[in-house]
Amino acid sequence: MASVKRASVKGAGVIDHYVATLHRELDFDPALAERLACEVEDHLRDAVEADPAGPSAEAERRAVERFGLAREIAGQFAADSVDRQARRTWLTLLVAIVVTFVAMRLRIMWLDDGAAPALAPLIDRYGFLAALAVSAIGWFAFRHSLFAPTLCLVGLAASIAAGIVRAGLFDQGVPLLVLLAAAGEFALLGLLLVEVVGFGRRLRRTASLRGAAP
Amino acid sequence: MIQYLVLLGMEAEMLKGHLDAIVLAALETGPAHGYAIIETIKTKSASTFDLPEGTVYPALHRLEQAGLLSSAWTTPSGGRRRRIYSLTKAGAAALADRRKAWGRFSHAVDTLLGGGRAWPA
Numbered sequence: 001m002a003s004v005k006r007a008s009v010k011g012a013g014v015i016d017h018y019v020a021t022l023h024r025e026l027d028f029d030p031a032l033a034e035r036l037a038c039e040v041e042d043h044l045r046d047a048v049e050a051d052p053a054g055p056s057a058e059a060e061r062r063a064v065e066r067f068g069l070a071r072e073i074a075g076q077f078a079a080d081s082v083d084r085q086a087r088r089t090w091l092t093l094l095v096a097i098v099v100t101f102v103a104m105r106l107r108i109m110w111l112d113d114g115a116a117p118a119l120a121p122l123i124d125r126y127g128f129l130a131a132l133a134v135s136a137i138g139w140f141a142f143r144h145s146l147f148a149p150t151l152c153l154v155g156l157a158a159s160i161a162a163g164i165v166r167a168g169l170f171d172q173g174v175p176l177l178v179l180l181a182a183a184g185e186f187a188l189l190g191l192l193l194v195e196v197v198g199f200g201r202r203l204r205r206t207a208s209l210r211g212a213a214p
Numbered sequence: 215m216i217q218y219l220v221l222l223g224m225e226a227e228m229l230k231g232h233l234d235a236i237v238l239a240a241l242e243t244g245p246a247h248g249y250a251i252i253e254t255i256k257t258k259s260a261s262t263f264d265l266p267e268g269t270v271y272p273a274l275h276r277l278e279q280a281g282l283l284s285s286a287w288t289t290p291s292g293g294r295r296r297r298i299y300s301l302t303k304a305g306a307a308a309l310a311d312r313r314k315a316w317g318r319f320s321h322a323v324d325t326l327l328g329g330g331r332a333w334p335a
Contacts, residue, residue, distance in 0.1 A: 036271060039248055039297050043267070046249040068266025076272035084279065 014060040015044045018070060025074035028205045029081060036077075043067070075209035082144065082202045089149050089195040093135055096188040100128055100156050103181035107163055110175050123162035131155030146200050153192055160185045233273045235312040236263075238282060238305055245300040248274060274299055282308050 019041045026033035047063035048055050067073075104124055131152040138148020164182060240246070240254040251274070252267050277283040282305035289295045301309070 032275070035297075036275075038295070039271065040268070042247070042294055042296055043249045043252075045294065047267070066267050068268040070268075072266070073268040073271065076269070077275065080272060080276050080279075 014057060014064055015041060015048070018044065018064045018067070022070040022074060025070050025209065026077060028078060028202055032077065032081075040067070071209055075206065078202065078206040078209050082199075082206050085195070085199045085202045086144050089192075089199045090135075090139065090143070092188065092192050092195045093149055093152055096156055096185075096192050097128075097132060097135060097152075099181070099184045099188050100131075100159055103163060103178070103185045104128055104159065106175075106178050106181050107166055110178050120162045120165040124159050124166060127155045127157075127159030127162060131159065144203075146196065146203060149192070149196050149199065153189070153196055156185075156189060156192070160189055232316070233265075233269065234277055234282075235309065235316065237270060237273045237277060238301060238309040238312070241283065241299060241301045241305070242309060245298045247296040247298050251299065277305065281305075 019037050022040055023033045023037040026036060044060070044063045044067060047066065048059045051059035051062065053059055107124065131154075134148055134151045134155060138145070138152065142148045160182070163185070236255055237251060240251045240258070243254075246254065248271060249267075252270050255263060255270070274283065274285075278285055278299070282302060283299050284302050285297050285299045287295055288298050
């Protein structure tokens with residue numbers, strides 16, 4: 001309800017316009033936008049009440065001016081949210097790597113590669129190793145770049161796809177443990193994809209709020 | 215005039231670098247809402263630090279995410295609903311650490327600028 005009110009502030013005061021603008025600039029995090037809009041509105045009403053000249057449109061304008069540009073404040077929130085998103089993406093990547101490693105070892109232990117195409121075990125192994133190497137380098141050198149997690153995602157996807165080919169061609173039936181590990185790999189790959197897309201979106205939003213190219 | 219503006223710019227940059235610690239210190243005396251925190255900072259610094267008021271909100275949110283502050287909405291009788299921030303135990307410990315670090319740093323700079331005793335003391 002509050003956000004509907006904020007979306008249409010035609011004819012409203014300076015504070016209403018400012019709060020609506022801030023709410024719009026924080027669109028990358030709707031929960032934060034809603035919470036901050038309420039807090040900022042409270043703040044600005046307090047400032048107007050404390051104005052020596054008393055409440056007026058001019059006092060509202062002064063309060064908004066002292067508060068700072070909505071775009072700059074949203075930019076600071078966006079930069080913080082990129083840090084949090086980066087941490088979450090790397091944590092998901094770490095878990096995905098561990099699960100892929102376990103699944104790969106299970107495939108090696110339980111499956112007969114004789115029926116699989118010769119390339120499948122190689123892609124399974126080297127896709128994983130490439131993802132591991134890129135994530136290690138990325139963690140130390142490009143922690144806030146989208147490049148390393150994206151490349152890791154591709155490496156893990158290749159490894160998982162090759163693993164599925166290996167498991168699918170196993171003619172004696174696939175052990176439950178191998179299937180469960182593959183399901184875990186898929187789930188984490190999906191989660192990693194969501195995190196990487198979210199990371200990219202937040203990087204672009206921060207860059208646009210700060211007036212720089214992504 | 216230019217020197218004064220440069221000095222103001224330096225103070226704003228220095229304040230940004232220490233804003234988290236300043237916000238923690240402003241909450242040391244008790245829970246408060248955003249507007250009151252800014253008023254405390256202004257009063258205690260005798261208006262030396264005059265950043266845009268909105269700058270304090272990203273710091274409050276950051277500190278809360280780090281577990282150094284907690285917050286909750288409260289509605290006083292007959293008043294407006296407000297979000298009140300409080301220092302957590304981890305926040306009090308972080309403030310003590312930052313105070314120590316600042317003490318060492320400011321003493322070293324003071325010595326280098328010629329205003330104090332030899333460093334380390």
